[in-house]
Amino acid sequence: MENINDNRPAGEYRLERLDVNRLKDLAVLYKAVYGNKRSKEYFRAKYDTAYTGIEFIGYIAYSRDDKPAAFYGMIPCFIQYKNEIILCAQATDAMTHPGHRYKGLFVKLAAMTFDLCKASGVKFIFGFPNQNSFHGLFDKLHWQIKEVMDCFTIPVSTIPVESRLQRFKWTKWVYKYYTKWILHKYFLSQQGLSNAGIQPGYAGVLRDNRYLEYKTYGASQLIRIRQSEIWIKINNGLHIGDINMTGNKDDFDRVISTIVKIAKRLGVAKIIFQTSPGTHLHDLFSERYKPVPSFPVIFLNPGTELPLDKLKFTLADIDIF
Numbered sequence: 001m002e003n004i005n006d007n008r009p010a011g012e013y014r015l016e017r018l019d020v021n022r023l024k025d026l027a028v029l030y031k032a033v034y035g036n037k038r039s040k041e042y043f044r045a046k047y048d049t050a051y052t053g054i055e056f057i058g059y060i061a062y063s064r065d066d067k068p069a070a071f072y073g074m075i076p077c078f079i080q081y082k083n084e085i086i087l088c089a090q091a092t093d094a095m096t097h098p099g100h101r102y103k104g105l106f107v108k109l110a111a112m113t114f115d116l117c118k119a120s121g122v123k124f125i126f127g128f129p130n131q132n133s134f135h136g137l138f139d140k141l142h143w144q145i146k147e148v149m150d151c152f153t154i155p156v157s158t159i160p161v162e163s164r165l166q167r168f169k170w171t172k173w174v175y176k177y178y179t180k181w182i183l184h185k186y187f188l189s190q191q192g193l194s195n196a197g198i199q200p201g202y203a204g205v206l207r208d209n210r211y212l213e214y215k216t217y218g219a220s221q222l223i224r225i226r227q228s229e230i231w232i233k234i235n236n237g238l239h240i241g242d243i244n245m246t247g248n249k250d251d252f253d254r255v256i257s258t259i260v261k262i263a264k265r266l267g268v269a270k271i272i273f274q275t276s277p278g279t280h281l282h283d284l285f286s287e288r289y290k291p292v293p294s295f296p297v298i299f300l301n302p303g304t305e306l307p308l309d310k311l312k313f314t315l316a317d318i319d320i321f
Contacts, residue, residue: 013069013105015112018047018058025060025068026093033095045217046092046319051210052076054120057089059109061100069100072109074117074125075319077211080195081203081306089117091127092319107140114141114300124302126311128295128318143298146308147276150291154271156238156260161267163236179234182265186223191216193231193316196244199280203311218321225258226251231316238263240273241316243281252284276312 016022023040030038049055058073074089096105117125128149165175192212198204205211220233220241228251231241238259245252263271274294275282285291295318299308315321 012064013061013100013103015059015061015109017116018056018060018071018073020044020056022060023047025062026071026095029060029068029071029095029097030093032097042217045214046075047073049076049214051214052078052087054122057113057116057120058093059112059116061105061109063100068097070096070105070109072106072113074113076117076120076122078206078208079203079306079311080198080206081310084306085206086123086304086306087121089122089125090317090319091125091129094129110141118301118303123304124306125300127298127300128313129298141300143300144308146297146299146311148293149274149276149295149297149313150282150286151272151274151294152285152289152291154256154260154289156263156269156271158264158267158269160269162234163269165267166235179266182262183221183223186225186262188222188224188229190222192220193222193229193242193244195317196242196281196314198312201310202279203306204313205317207316220316220321225255228252228255230255230259233321234266234268237270237272238266238268239315239321240271241321242314243273245281245284249284249287253288256288272315274315274318276314279312279314281314 023043026043027038027040030036047056047058049057054076057076058071060068061070063069071093073093075092076087076089079086079088094106094110114125127143162175165171192207192215195204195207218233219235220231223230223232227246229244231243233239233241240259243255245255259271273281273285275285276297297313302308
């Protein structure tokens with residue numbers, strides 16, 4: 001891994017570590033890259049990982065006119081394997097302004113962030129890159145690919161109200177309250193779901209109370225159907241982050257049937273779940289629905305003897321959930 005220990009890039013850019021005063025620049029950059037708005041409060045909640053002992057992990061590049069040109073960030077968390085708790089970090093936002101691409105900023109910022117993680121005691125880094133960042137991480141920064149997560153999609157026969165109403169600010173507000181009305185009898189007050197994927201002999205993200213309190217930066221909800229707990233997020237579909245199943249296969253079918261009915265009433269055209277192969281939920285879904293490869297799971301310089309083939313994820317572990 002490239003060793004970069006200062007903020008003097010080659011060329012016309014100034015590189016600075018992320019801090020609370022630079023969050024507004026992330027919001028500006030996000031709008032320029034994706035065309036959508038994210039408030040600085042969203043980024044404050046996402047990068048304030050003080051519960052891990054370190055926070056605001058990332059670097060921003062500024063152009064000569066002091067405008068944000070690119071960013072690379074990570075969010076620390078803990079992995080649990082048997083009785084061992086390991087500090088690690090997930091690679092998250094990689095953004096380069098359209099006017100500053102092909103200048104080597106992605107690789108430069110990523111390498112600096114990796115060095116910051118190492119200096120902060122992070123044992124290894126993992127990520128779920130999209131097509132835009134995969135080759136830079138894999139070819140230039142020497143990541144290792146472990147596996148590819150599978151995506152299960154359940155189509156729902158309904159009028160696609162959700163995708164239409166979520167487009168505009170005032171209709172989004174109406175749909176939000178409609179969703180609460182439909183889901184109120186299923187709601188659970190607790191924040192999120194502990195990791196159902198940490199089965200004996202396997203490792204996963206430690207979702208303790210501190211993690212679940214942190215994870216509230218996303219608009220997710222926990223519901224109960226029969227005796228099972230389901231962590232969901234509604235955004236261009238009903239996304240299942242994780243499920244804590246308490247019954248047998250027949251109970252699973254009944255739970256999914258109820259979720260389909262809920263999605264139909266919400267005007268959601270599809271239900272999506274993503275998970276690592278080899279999990280109990282993967283077995284249940286793959287017996288009924290066709291898996292399609294989704295996110296590659298990649299790692300950088302593991303400084304631990306954790307067997308990576310034992311590490312399993314669901315959609316709830318990815319920063320976009």
